[in-house]
Amino acid sequence: MTTRHFACKTADVLRDAPKIVSVSNLSIGIFSLNDGYHALLNICPHKGAALCEGPVCGTTRQTSDREFVYDRAGELVRCAWHGWEFDIRSGEFLVDPTVKARRFDVSVEGDDLYLHI
Amino acid sequence: MFIVDCDCHNYWCSATVLEPYMDGVFKDMFVRGEKTGPRGAFPHGHRPWFHPEGFARHDVNPVEEDDNYTIMKEKHLDKYNIDVAILTGDEPIEASTLANPYYADALCRAYNDYLIDYWLPKDDRFWGSIVVAPQDPQLAAAEIRRAGGHPRVVQVLVSHGAARPYGDPFYHPIYEACAEMGLPFAMHLGGQGGINAAPIGAGPTTFFWETHAILPQTAMTHVASLIAQGVFEKWPALKVVIIECGVAWVPSVLWRLDANYKALRKETPWLKRLPSEYFKSNIRMSTQPLEQPQNIQHLWATLEAMDGENTLMFASDYPHWDYDDVTKLHIPPAWREKVLGLNALDVYSRLPQRVREAAE
Numbered sequence: 001m002t003t004r005h006f007a008c009k010t011a012d013v014l015r016d017a018p019k020i021v022s023v024s025n026l027s028i029g030i031f032s033l034n035d036g037y038h039a040l041l042n043i044c045p046h047k048g049a050a051l052c053e054g055p056v057c058g059t060t061r062q063t064s065d066r067e068f069v070y071d072r073a074g075e076l077v078r079c080a081w082h083g084w085e086f087d088i089r090s091g092e093f094l095v096d097p098t099v100k101a102r103r104f105d106v107s108v109e110g111d112d113l114y115l116h117i
Numbered sequence: 118m119f120i121v122d123c124d125c126h127n128y129w130c131s132a133t134v135l136e137p138y139m140d141g142v143f144k145d146m147f148v149r150g151e152k153t154g155p156r157g158a159f160p161h162g163h164r165p166w167f168h169p170e171g172f173a174r175h176d177v178n179p180v181e182e183d184d185n186y187t188i189m190k191e192k193h194l195d196k197y198n199i200d201v202a203i204l205t206g207d208e209p210i211e212a213s214t215l216a217n218p219y220y221a222d223a224l225c226r227a228y229n230d231y232l233i234d235y236w237l238p239k240d241d242r243f244w245g246s247i248v249v250a251p252q253d254p255q256l257a258a259a260e261i262r263r264a265g266g267h268p269r270v271v272q273v274l275v276s277h278g279a280a281r282p283y284g285d286p287f288y289h290p291i292y293e294a295c296a297e298m299g300l301p302f303a304m305h306l307g308g309q310g311g312i313n314a315a316p317i318g319a320g321p322t323t324f325f326w327e328t329h330a331i332l333p334q335t336a337m338t339h340v341a342s343l344i345a346q347g348v349f350e351k352w353p354a355l356k357v358v359i360i361e362c363g364v365a366w367v368p369s370v371l372w373r374l375d376a377n378y379k380a381l382r383k384e385t386p387w388l389k390r391l392p393s394e395y396f397k398s399n400i401r402m403s404t405q406p407l408e409q410p411q412n413i414q415h416l417w418a419t420l421e422a423m424d425g426e427n428t429l430m431f432a433s434d435y436p437h438w439d440y441d442d443v444t445k446l447h448i449p450p451a452w453r454e455k456v457l458g459l460n461a462l463d464v465y466s467r468l469p470q471r472v473r474e475a476a477e
């Protein structure tokens with residue numbers, strides 16, 4: 001059973017700078033990507049750092065040899081502590097997708113933003 | 118028990134045995150040129166520390182060239198029932214310390230011909246390592262293609278002393294040739310001095326035993342480099358064998374590599390697996406000299422962490438001063454069959470079926 005919680009105004013969430021809110025005792029980062037809003041628990045599954053306070057960035061795409069293709073700009077968050085890269089949409093850690101940051105559904109009504117927890 | 122000795126040194130009394138295998142200007146240089154050691158020494162840029170007792174066991178005293186084999190047969194091969202001895206030469210890997218890559222290559226070619234001609238036919242148990250001089254990877258690759266086709270040659274050998282870390286794309290022509298010929302690439306402790314990078318990170322050490330204990334530093338560099346530079350993505354079937362560089366350091370380096378890669382994978386987008394996974398699939402370590410803690414359990418826990426049951430291969434280092442005999446190998450008893458022989462059969466794919474069957 002998920003419950004809908006008001007989180008913030010949509011205008012509070014900037015591109016490349018997630019809004020960190022506190023909802024039902026959880027610290028959650030809300031990100032604005034070009035396909036809408038996404039939310040991750042602000043706790044890194046590695047060692048518990050405030051994941052959403054790390055930089056929003058891209059990374060190199062997996063290639064077969066000495067080629068650097070910068071990819072996915074703005075779609076990843078890089079943990080502030082040890083730099084693990086997480087997919088903002090799925091919460092998956094790029095090196096090992098079985099490690100996931102917890103994600104939440106987000107919905108928008110007018111200019112209000114809600115989290116489903 | 119089927120035993121493969123992955124590091125059996127075939128000695129000579131004098132490097133002049135190479136003369137018949139050299140010609141032209143390099144023969145002139147070899148015969149009349151300056152030498153680091155006495156007459157009959159092999160040319161190389163010499164390391165700064167010397168063994169206070171000499172490298173070889175004092176019960177191995179060849180006088181005639183043929184004694185080198187007869188003593189090995191009696192005191193090592195027959196005594197311990199060695200089934201396969203991978204010959205690793207001795208001085209020739211030091212060719213890597215010479216600044217002149219053409220001379221270095223000529224010395225390696227002469228050695229390889231001598232190995233094939235003189236040593237390999239002597240005993241059915243002998244399989245050879247051809248030596249190449251990595252300072253010119255194109256010449257080294259050509260030599261791998263030339264001498265590497267001999268059916269009793271099972272690996273390509275260099276020294277672990279090197280001018281730069283072995284994963285560097287500079288060296289990739291060597292791996293291309295190894296992959297093409299189906300040969301593993303091995304590095305053996307040695308090759309310090311001359312043009313090669315200092316094997317000691319903080320600067321020159323003083324004593325031989327002190328130095329010998331910390332030489333694995335260089336092997337750590339090569340392991341990290343080979344993995345990071347994507348050598349095993351480019352040549353997934355390539356096996357790298359690291360000889361006589363110690364093993365207990367391996368888990369700690371792999372732990373560090375994995376942790377750093379998890380944070381910074383974007384530097385090397387060509388990698389598809391964790392560094393430790395490349396190690397387990399592509400790198401093999403020879404046992405001698407295995408570390409000797411007071412409490413053997415400490416060693417065994419460490420070996421477990423590097424999947425030693427599958428990544429270690431027995432080596433004796435005959436006839437060197439720190440020789441390990443088969444019966445003194447301190448590994449968990451359940452691993453003996455694999456470490457003493459079966460792991461090597463996976464790496465040295467040219468060892469024939471007949472030998473494999475004997476192993477089963």
Ligand code: FES
Nearest residue numbers: 044046047079082
């Ligand atoms: S706590 Fe986030 S990467 Fe370590």
